[in-house]
Amino acid sequence: MMIDLHMHTTYSDGKNSIEDMVKVAIELGLEKIAITDHIWRSSEWFDKYHNEIVSLRQKYSQIDILVGFEAKALSINGEIDATNIMCKKADVKIGAIHRIPKDDILDNYLTRYEIKENKILAYNNWLIATKNMIKNNDVDIIAHPCMAIDKYSLQINQEDLYNLFKVANKYNKKLEISSRYKRSNIYLLNVLEQYPMFINNISYGSDAHCVEDLKKAYRDE
Numbered sequence: 001m002m003i004d005l006h007m008h009t010t011y012s013d014g015k016n017s018i019e020d021m022v023k024v025a026i027e028l029g030l031e032k033i034a035i036t037d038h039i040w041r042s043s044e045w046f047d048k049y050h051n052e053i054v055s056l057r058q059k060y061s062q063i064d065i066l067v068g069f070e071a072k073a074l075s076i077n078g079e080i081d082a083t084n085i086m087c088k089k090a091d092v093k094i095g096a097i098h099r100i101p102k103d104d105i106l107d108n109y110l111t112r113y114e115i116k117e118n119k120i121l122a123y124n125n126w127l128i129a130t131k132n133m134i135k136n137n138d139v140d141i142i143a144h145p146c147m148a149i150d151k152y153s154l155q156i157n158q159e160d161l162y163n164l165f166k167v168a169n170k171y172n173k174k175l176e177i178s179s180r181y182k183r184s185n186i187y188l189l190n191v192l193e194q195y196p197m198f199i200n201n202i203s204y205g206s207d208a209h210c211v212e213d214l215k216k217a218y219r220d221e
């Protein structure tokens with residue numbers, strides 16, 4: 001079954017409408033997708049977005065369309081930038097680390113300079129925040145889990161990643177293989193090769209930001 005649980009539309013930084021993405025997903029033979037635009041606690045469009053997805057679900061019954069979102073980690077404690085109502089209404093809740101949290105204060109992040117000066121701290125904060133997001137009841141999937149490792153040239157420890165998979169397994173959560181951050185998939189694939197049982201804790205997402213991204217993700221591979 002072809003499933004893609006990560007894509008964006010004009011509701012956030014994508015270039016195409018939800019309906020455009022749905023049509024192309026059908027063309028490509030996808031059977032289940034989640035629309036997962038970036039949200040913030042302040043995103044007032046969430047209800048409109050939710051209703052639009054639900055009505056498209058009725059219009060295109062040949063594909064299963066889920067309401068999702070991608071929200072960033074707010075601190076090392078793994079809270080995400082979404083309200084309780086958004087979490088209740090979404091079928092697929094993706095948590096992501098785009099910037100590395102500095103401490104347990106909300107919306108406080110390490111700067112690029114601070115990361116360069118103290119890579120051990122940055123790595124530890126990445127690890128703690130990721131682990132806590134996995135444990136967070138309002139998170140189903142961790143987006144591009146090792147993206148920050150590559151982005152900030154941090155050194156990953158295989159055993160730490162194995163432990164993240166163990167936590168994901170315990171909490172029945174998924175780590176994402178991404179068509180957008182291919183290089184950082186390698187870390188996950190290395191662990192999977194050694195521990196194939198963690199395949200149950202893998203989710204697949206194109207992270208497409210336009211219909212061309214979607215086509216590329218399924219036609220090239």
Ligand SMILES: [Zn+2]
Pocket residue numbers: 070096098143144
């Ligand atoms: Zn992301």
Ligand SMILES: [Zn+2]
Pocket residue numbers: 006007008070143207
């Ligand atoms: Zn994304």
